[in-house]
Amino acid sequence: MNPPKIVYPYIPNSVPEVKAEMLKAVGAQSMDEFYADIPENLRFKGRLNLPEPLLSEAELIRHVDGLLNKNRSTREMLSFLGAGCYQHQVPAVCDEINSRGEFLTAYAGDPYEDHGRFQALFEYESMMGELLNMDVVNVPTYDGFQATATALRMACRITGRNSVLLPLNMSADKFSKVETYLHPDISIQRIPFDPQTGLLDLSALKSALDERIAAVYFENPTYLGLLETQADQISAAAHAVDALAVVGVNPLSLGVIRPPVEYGGDIVCGDIQPLGIHMYYGGGHGGFIATNDDPKFVMEFPSRLFGVAPTIVEGEYGFGDVAYERTSFARREEGKEWVGTAAALWGITAGVYLALMGPQGMVEIGEGLMQRCRYLMQKLAAIPGLRLPFYETPHFTEFVVNFDAARKSAAQINRALLAHDIFGGKDLSAEFPALGQSILFCVSEVHTQADLDRLADTLQEVLK
């Protein structure tokens, strides 16, 4: 006897009687009729080889918990990992809002039935605009890597040039993404950084700059955690040959650090993950791109840009797509790059975060992060055998520690810390061989003084 037919909770019409009635209603004998156009040789024969289903929630939870419980999270361990993904407290309201089904399960709604989404994303753009002191911010693209890559393509289209300068102190992964994305029509030249300060080598930059260069990309804070004290000089050097300054920035730093537009940044880009989005093992990223309100720049955005406009009723805000004809939705390959599903919900979330933080919160978090960072740097610098190569340069939340003199590899250090329930920092030895056996440590506002002391004490112990 055949087992009883399963009625799937996610498939209302899987009730056999309903299916039979619906087949009858459309005059079909069987389901096979609908697939009549699929030739026999294209049919998949047999049954997909997949695990037997866990039909109830209880079975599913037991299975998935069994897998995920093998993980040890940063809630259980003391973590000093950063390098592009940051542990910060995510306010409960951020999760509350992005879990609401109205936002979570909506998609490409129009401005009438999904007014809420348009307003929330317009407000995200607007609060980012305040943070960045710029008038145009996109609906988020996938992540900061994509934002950087697109910002550089925008710069090439704006200047009509096809060569860009990228610093050697950026993340190797981000460079990899950008390199692939600019291939084959845009050439890249790398600019070294000063081994003493960790900052961009200004004279190398100046000698690489000429009228073929579309853009200079630099970061502030840099991937290695440094504040680029020459930012205004870099922008000025780019502008001297009519190239653009494209600046990558951690938006969480902007309560205390000057926004790039004030030191000459023309296109500003980065990742919004630090703004109220969980790390999710690297799955919580969203990218922003910002410019001044110059049509020459605005018309080169591939992303959607939600704008405000009046309705026929006095006192009502309406929203819609600004300069939609730029997009690939409107013009396929004649549009600017492409637009599609990216990271809108994270944009809404980052907006909630900025509203919760307010000006005071953004100042306080920036100050507190810099204080913790400096404190930990001082503690570690005092440990014999450790060297902090860029100690004199101002830092934001991350800093490099070199272990060469301690005769330990970065991997050994991280393994030893792990044995003490500490996630050390990012091992830089493969990514930056010139820095020797070095680790990039990162602080967070969730760290207490005791946490920072614990890292210092544990390092001292493992170095014995």
Place this chain on the structure above:
Amino acid sequence: MKPIAPKPMPRRFHQARWDEPIIFELSQPGQRGVLLPPVEAGIKQQVGNPAQALPEPLRRVVPPALPEMSQIHVLRHYARLSQENLGVDLNIDVGQGTCTMKYSPKINDQLTRTHKLSELHPLQDESTVQGILEVMYRLEGMLKEISGMDRVSLQPGAGSAAIYANICMIRAYHEARGEGKQRDEVITTIFSHPSNAAAAKVAGYKIITLYPDENGYPDFEALKAAVSERTAALLITNPEDTGIFNPRIAEFVEVVHAAGGLCSYDQANANGILGITRAREAGFDVCHFNLHKTFSTPHGCGGPGAGASGVTEKLIPFLPVPTVEFNGEKYFLDYNRPQSIGKVRPFYGVTPNLLRAYAWIMSLGADGLREVSEVAVLNNNYLLNKVLEIRGVSAPYAKGKRRIEQVRYSWEQLTRETGVTSEEIEIRVTDFGMHYWTSHHPFVVPEPMTLEPTESYSRADLDEYVAVLRQIAEEAYTNPEIIKTAPHNSTIHRIHHEPFDNPAEWAVTWRAYKRKTG
């Protein structure tokens, strides 16, 4: 008490209207939404305030003019905005064809909320992330089986990013064979998603677009004429946005292969063919899935989604780094792939959605996936029958044939007879608590409407959607004014669109609005 009258069909909907100000207008000086952990005195004493000590060119002098709000006011503002939004949870979301707006099970959302996922840092030691790596490894295995491909990368951020990753792998393949420069053309079809054309263009290709023949199939003769030693790839969807399955798809693939090109199957929406037909059987070299379409992860107002790129053996060397591997004892990330196209996004993929998709497949199994497709197709053909009973609408191409998971309809007759356009119907549909979409541009099908009912909706749901369309069609013939002046039951009224395309007036931020209207 007399019995209360039964509910009318369609229902008497009204969207929430909170008349909510822009968030900056809610600011009250001095209010705080969250407080931060204090910096201990011991730290302050030792380092002072390094931010204040920054050199002038680096130090922000004026704090950002963000709103100042207490917590409940932030919550209430966004909760109200959320009510002014419809999602799958609220509406019969069959109106966004091509996008597979299906139910995203709540249990799968719940599974992502553990700190064992949300608070994992991507650079943790592999020994501490064996669980999530196993999920990714297993999900890849499932998608390999469902597509017939040999490897699947879960790294792309969404569908278009997967299309782009695929074209990059194709480009790397030709370059590795010394044919990179020679093969500078990509062929796609007008009923494939615009990102196929757009992403290939970014990758440096000239785009050739095939239009449908009189039966709605991509024109095979046009393909043969377009294919040459310059062809890098064919990027094609099947069934296309019309819902018509192209039975000659294997011949399309053969023609391109014979000229040395590769074939990439856009399976963003594979909802009608799970366990029925696969990229492998049709001979494709590459394919991609949108996990936020077929595999149920929520659309989030436009992301995050998740993309999955599947490849056959010859493209494995070019996969993005890292891949997730298993050596019989432990799971690990493999970066040692010298021919890789490199990174397509930070780290490894949109992990919460990978977990959701994994849980969704686990809760259905092979029979459940087939049931998904069969019911999605049954629902679509049921809807097709019902819609075609409405005056003024037609389903161009393939007359009398069944469709797979969606149909692109045309209101051409209705527009001709009443002057009411599909874009006007789109707005009127919102008065009934539903969503409706025309099609991508250009409108090859005149006055288009694209419906895709998926497996998530009941017969009564479909009947309700049809009742709305029928009423609007009747209005078009009897009282078109009600359509022309819609929406009537929305959060807002008709928007003046002119500012959106006028640089002197457009305002992408509140500060720009204040400046331009002040």
